Amino acid sequence: MQAGIRTFRDDEDIERGKNIKDEIEKAILHESKISIVVFPKNYASSTWCLNELVKILEHRKSCQHIVLPVIYDVDPTQVKKQTGSYAEAFAWHEESFKYEMDMVQRWRATLKEVADLGGMVLQDSNESPQVEYLISPMLCEGLNNSATIGPNLMLRKFAKTCKVNPLPLKDGKQSLSSDESSKNPNAILDEGIRRILKNCYPPNSLNLYAEFDGDNVVDDKDDECDVNNEVDDECLEPINKKDGSSTVGIATICGIGGIGKTTIAKVVYNQNIERFDDIVKGKTKKIYNADDGINKIKKAICCRRILLILDDVDDLGKITKIIGTRIPFHPGSKIIITSRHRYLLSRPFISQMFDLEASSSYGDLCKVFEVKELAFNESLHLFNWYAFGHNSIIVSFMEYASSIVKHCGGLPLALQVLGSSLSGKSTSVWKSTLEKLEAIPDSKIQKILQVSYDSLQDDHDKNIFLDIACLFFGKDRDYTTTILDGCNFYTTVGIENLICRSLLIVNENNKLVMHQMVRDRGREIIRQESLDLGKRSRLWHKEAFDVIREKIGSKTTKCLTLDLQGLLEDKTRRTIARNFKDFPKGLIWLRWQGFPLEYIPTNLDITRLVVLDMRNSSLKHVWMDTEFLPNLKILNLNHSHDLIKTPNFLGLPSFEKLMLKDCIKLIEVDQSIGELKTLTFLSLKDCTNLMKLPRTIGLVVSLEVLILSGCSRLDDVPRELHNMKSLRVLNLDETAIH
Numbered sequence: 001m002q003a004g005i006r007t008f009r010d011d012e013d014i015e016r017g018k019n020i021k022d023e024i025e026k027a028i029l030h031e032s033k034i035s036i037v038v039f040p041k042n043y044a045s046s047t048w049c050l051n052e053l054v055k056i057l058e059h060r061k062s063c064q065h066i067v068l069p070v071i072y073d074v075d076p077t078q079v080k081k082q083t084g085s086y087a088e089a090f091a092w093h094e095e096s097f098k099y100e101m102d103m104v105q106r107w108r109a110t111l112k113e114v115a116d117l118g119g120m121v122l123q124d125s126n127e128s129p130q131v132e133y134l135i136s137p138m139l140c141e142g143l144n145n146s147a148t149i150g151p152n153l154m155l156r157k158f159a160k161t162c163k164v165n166p167l168p169l170k171d172g173k174q175s176l177s178s179d180e181s182s183k184n185p186n187a188i189l190d191e192g193i194r195r196i197l198k199n200c201y202p203p204n205s206l207n208l209y210a211e212f213d214g215d216n217v218v219d220d221k222d223d224e225c226d227v228n229n230e231v232d233d234e235c236l237e238p239i240n241k242k243d244g245s246s247t248v249g250i251a252t253i254c255g256i257g258g259i260g261k262t263t264i265a266k267v268v269y270n271q272n273i274e275r276f277d278d279i280v281k282g283k284t285k286k287i288y289n290a291d292d293g294i295n296k297i298k299k300a301i302c303c304r305r306i307l308l309i310l311d312d313v314d315d316l317g318k319i320t321k322i323i324g325t326r327i328p329f330h331p332g333s334k335i336i337i338t339s340r341h342r343y344l345l346s347r348p349f350i351s352q353m354f355d356l357e358a359s360s361s362y363g364d365l366c367k368v369f370e371v372k373e374l375a376f377n378e379s380l381h382l383f384n385w386y387a388f389g390h391n392s393i394i395v396s397f398m399e400y401a402s403s404i405v406k407h408c409g410g411l412p413l414a415l416q417v418l419g420s421s422l423s424g425k426s427t428s429v430w431k432s433t434l435e436k437l438e439a440i441p442d443s444k445i446q447k448i449l450q451v452s453y454d455s456l457q458d459d460h461d462k463n464i465f466l467d468i469a470c471l472f473f474g475k476d477r478d479y480t481t482t483i484l485d486g487c488n489f490y491t492t493v494g495i496e497n498l499i500c501r502s503l504l505i506v507n508e509n510n511k512l513v514m515h516q517m518v519r520d521r522g523r524e525i526i527r528q529e530s531l532d533l534g535k536r537s538r539l540w541h542k543e544a545f546d547v548i549r550e551k552i553g554s555k556t557t558k559c560l561t562l563d564l565q566g567l568l569e570d571k572t573r574r575t576i577a578r579n580f581k582d583f584p585k586g587l588i589w590l591r592w593q594g595f596p597l598e599y600i601p602t603n604l605d606i607t608r609l610v611v612l613d614m615r616n617s618s619l620k621h622v623w624m625d626t627e628f629l630p631n632l633k634i635l636n637l638n639h640s641h642d643l644i645k646t647p648n649f650l651g652l653p654s655f656e657k658l659m660l661k662d663c664i665k666l667i668e669v670d671q672s673i674g675e676l677k678t679l680t681f682l683s684l685k686d687c688t689n690l691m692k693l694p695r696t697i698g699l700v701v702s703l704e705v706l707i708l709s710g711c712s713r714l715d716d717v718p719r720e721l722h723n724m725k726s727l728r729v730l731n732l733d734e735t736a737i738h
Contacts, residue, residue: 032065033065033066034065034066034067034068035056035065035066035067035068036068036070037053037056037067037068037069037070037114038070038072039069039070039071039072039074039079040072040073040074041073041074041078041084041085042085042089043079043086044082044085044086044089044090044093044107044111045085045089045092045391047093050107050110050111053107053110053111053114054106054107054110057110057113057114067114067117068117068119068120069114069115069117069119069120070119070120070121070122071115071119071120071121071122072122073122076115076121079111079114079115080111080112080115080116081112082108082111085390086111088390088391088392089391090104090107090108091392092391092392093107246331246332247331247332248329248330248331248332248333248334248335249334249335249366249367250334250335250336250337250345250350250366250367251334251335251336251337251366251367251368251369252336252337252338252339252344252345252366252367252368252369253265253336253337253338253339253369253371254338254339254340254341254342254344254368254369254370254371254502255340255370255371255372255502256340256411256449256452256502256503256515256518257340257413257448257449257451257452258411258412258413258414258445258448258449258517259371259372259373259411259412259413260371260412260413261311261312261338261339261371262311262312262338263412264338264371265309265311265336265338268309268336269307269309269336272307273307275307276304276305276306276307276333276334277304277305277306277330279300279301279304279306290321293322294322294323294324297322297323297324298323298324298327298328301327301328301329301330301333302328302329302330303330304330304333305330305331305332305333306329306330306333306334307333307334307336308333308334308335308336309336309338310335310336310337310338311337311338312338312339312340313337313338313339313341313344314339314340314341314344314455316344316345316346316349319353320352320353325352325353326352326353327353340451340452340455340501340502341455341500341501341502342368342370342499342500342501342502343368343500345366345368350366370502372410373409373410373411373515374410374411374412374415375410376405376406376410378410379405379408379410379415380393380401380402380405382412382415382416382419383401383404383405383408383415383418383419384401384419385419386415386416386418386419386420386423387401387418387419387420387422387423388423389423396427397427397430400427400430400431400434401430403434404418404422404430404433404434404437407434407437407438407516408517409515409516409517411445411515411517413445413448414442414445414517417442417444417445418433418437418442418445421433421442440524441517441520441521441524445517446517446520446521446524449517449518449521450521452501452502452503452518453465453503453521453522453525455501456497456498456501456503457497460489460490460494461494461497461498463489464484464489464491464494464495464498465498465503465504465522466522466525466526466537466538467484467538467559468480468498468504468512468514468522469514469518469519469521469522469523470522470523470526470538470540470559471538471540471559471561471589472512473512473513473514473519474511474512474513475511475512476510476511476512477495477506477510477511477512478510479611479634480512481495482610482611482633482634482656482657483588483589483610483611483634485610486588486589486610486611486631486633487558487588487610495512503518526538530556532552533546533547533550533552534547534550534552534553534554534556534557535554535556536556536557537556537557537558537559538557538558538559538560539557539559539560539561540560540561541561544560544561547560548583553583555585555586558587558588559587559588559589560587560590561589561590561591580601580603580604580605583604583605585605586605586607586608587605587606587608587609588608588609588610588611588631589609589610589611589613590606590609590611590612590613590614591611591613592613592614592617593613593614593615593616593617594616594617594618595614595617595618595619596617596618597618597619598618598619598620598621598642599619599620599621599622599623599624600619600622600623602624606627606629606632607628607629608631609629609631609632610631610632610633610634611632611633611634611635611636612632612634612635612636613634613636614636614637614640615636615637615638615639615640616638616639616640617637617640617642617643618640618642619637619640619642619643620642620643620644621643621644621645621647622635622637622643622646622647623647623648625648626648626650626651627647627648627651627652628651629651629652630651630653630654631654632652632654632655633654633655633656633657634656634657634659635647635655635657635658635659636657636659637659637660637663638659638660638661638662638663638683639661639662639663640660640663641662641663641664641665642665643660643663643665643666644665644666644667644668645666645667645668645669645670646658646660646666646668646669646670646673647670648670648672649670649672649673649675649676650672650675652675652676653677653678654678655676655678655679656678656679656680656681657679657680657681657682658679658681658682658683659681659683660682660683660684660687661683661684661685661686661687661707662685662686662687663684663687664686664687664688664689665689666684666687666689666690667689667690667691668690669684669690669693669694669697670694671694671696672696673694673696673697673700674694674696674697674698674699674700675696675699676700676702677700677701677702678702679700679702679703680702680703680704680705680726681703681704681705682700682703682705682706682707683705683707684707684708684711685707685708685709685710685711685731686709686710686711687710687711688710688711688712688713689713690711690713690714691713691714691715692714692716693714693717693718694718695718695720696720697718697720697721698718698719698720698721698722698723698724699720699723700724701723701724701725701726702726703724703726703727704726704727704728704729705727705728705729706721706724706727706729706730706731707729707731708730708731708732708735709731709732709733709734709735710733710734710735711734711735712734712735712736713736714735714736714737715735715736715737715738716737717732717737
């Protein structure tokens with residue numbers, strides 16, 4: 001500007017709502033006389049920059065457009081011949097665009113062409129004198145070749161080379177260094193953050209900043225960012241402009257520990273703080289007590305438009321203790337809160353925090369964005385930066401790197417911790433680390449995830465979390481609720497609390513899932529209960545088998561799951577299965593797939609069971625006489641190919657679900673089924689030898705689902721089925737009924 005040159009920068013000169021691609025092409029083709037193209041070390045990693053460079057060179061050939069290359073802190077031969085960091089970038093492009101190699105070759109040719117033009121080579125030092133040295137010849141060349149100059153001359157600074165370093169929130173400026181961006185993972189963090197924000201919830205939002213602004217929302221139909229390529233700067237549109245929004249807005253960035261909430265908040269702060277008012281202005285004031293502090297804060301913010309970041313907030317009471325209630329935020333102020341709690345901001349709290357008029361527009365005032373895990377390729381990219389200092393992988397490390405990245409499950413913290421710890425280590429160390437991770441989670445990562453567990457409000461929710469992490473991961477929500485309700489839990493509200501804390505997800509199939517490292521944290525908590533397996537509260541898989549084999553069970557064990565099928569030889573299984581003297585007592589849920597005996601022995605204590613799961617068993621009869629099981633709700637005997645007859649159902653007052661799918665030798669359903677007053681689900685699917693049902697089945701008035709499909713020898717059903725008023729589903733496919 002001092003030289004009378006008007007510059008164009010895509011991060012400052014494009015108005016919100018404009019199409020960034022069209023605006024840049026307009027600047028290049030119609031409004032610019034000169035393009036200065038800056039080539040730092042990481043220039044070739046940006047497909048956006050490479051495509052713009054192609055456009056500039058095409059424009060140069062068709063008119064008198066001046067192109068001045070500036071090689072910044074990199075050997076010029078790397079630009080021309082694509083060696084060094086440029087070679088690494090193109091190796092990535094050739095892998096990513098292997099079906100579009102014509103485009104990659106066009107980028108290579110364009111770089112060679114622009115390097116041959118001649119320009120300037122600048123070293124990483126004080127930039128100001130070099131910029132002045134750069135401007136003088138450019139201005140002279142412009143005067144000699146352009147009819148107009150001065151206000152109509154636009155300088156296109158093409159490459160935005162600076163990356164944002166994570167800074168303490170109190171800092172108001174970005175740390176800018178093109179050299180550092182080539183040595184550390186800030187470049188991929190920048191892109192990863194953009195992609196994270198692009199994929200934030202709610203799904204209809206274009207990006208955090210546009211949605212958050214309130215008055216200036218970008219039209220996502222025209223300006224949608226392409227997350228499959230370089231994400232343009234529209235995705236980092238400022239959250240507020242001095243002459244823009246007058247709405248006070250709150251954004252909550254939520255997600256599990258280590259997902260990048262604080263990093264995103266820092267980026268937002270660093271890139272937007274200069275657009276807001278400074279309430280400190282370098283001065284520090286003494287605060288004598290909480291009330292004095294609240295009053296000073298209110299006085300400072302009531303007349304200034306501010307950007308306020310509240311990091312890692314899980315207790316709204318802490319906010320009111322700092323800034324009080326009925327806060328007189330100046331119009332246009334923005335508040336960003338990071339939290340592990342998805343539903344942190346409630347309507348009553350907003351009403352308390354703001355005046356009634358503001359709280360009435362609660363839906364528009366508050367936005368919630370849940371940060372999602374990185375995709376595999378993005379995870380691998382970030383991991384490589386920390387492990388190798390660049391994006392490419394040494395071939396001998398490829399297998400281990402891929403396995404470790406998969407283990408991290410897209411969690412940025414885990415990628416950083418493990419990548420840094422393995423940097424410079426041999427392949428044998430990598431292999432050993434991977435083996436250790438499968439047995440013992442990394443302590444640094446687990447420490448962060450422990451915070452989410454500790455934030456649960458009581459032991460009730462903590463126990464539900466541990467049960468799901470150890471025993472019910474991937475299980476149906478309703479199935480799990482039935483079991484845990486039988487353990488005197490309030491499971492429905494407990495699951496909701498875990499979801500709110502980003503510790504649990506219920507997927508589209510109604511299955512309970514959680515991030516792998518969150519699950520590992522739960523299981524590690526159980527392992528740390530005791531070195532003695534028999535004194536741990538929950539046992540699963542091999543550990544459960546070891547307790548039974550070594551006869552070290554105790555009253556401490558609350559839950560145990562066994563799957564012996566294929567794990568043990570038949571002889572060993574029979575030996576273990578007959579001796580239940582030391583088997584844990586008072587179990588609520590027993591899952592023993594492949595149970596090897598013909599009936600459940602009397603010395604196996606099942607009196608408190610809520611769910612008995614013995615799929616693929618060798619049972620011929622479930623129990624020999626009548627069993628009184630007051631709590632039993634679910635009995636799963638699917639694929640028990642030797643089962644001949646169902647058990648006697650007397651003594652099952654709470655029974656709800658009976659699953660007998662693929663019991664191919666089953667020939668009789670016991671008459672006592674009519675005594676089940678709470679049965680809602682019965683599956684006899686593919687019981688190919690079943691020829692009839694007892695008439696007493698019509699007495700089961702609570703039955704809602706009856707599945708008889710695949711019972712190929714069943715040629716009739718009792719007329720009493722007409723009495724079953726609750727029956728919603730009756731499946732008779734592939735039966736002999738005509």
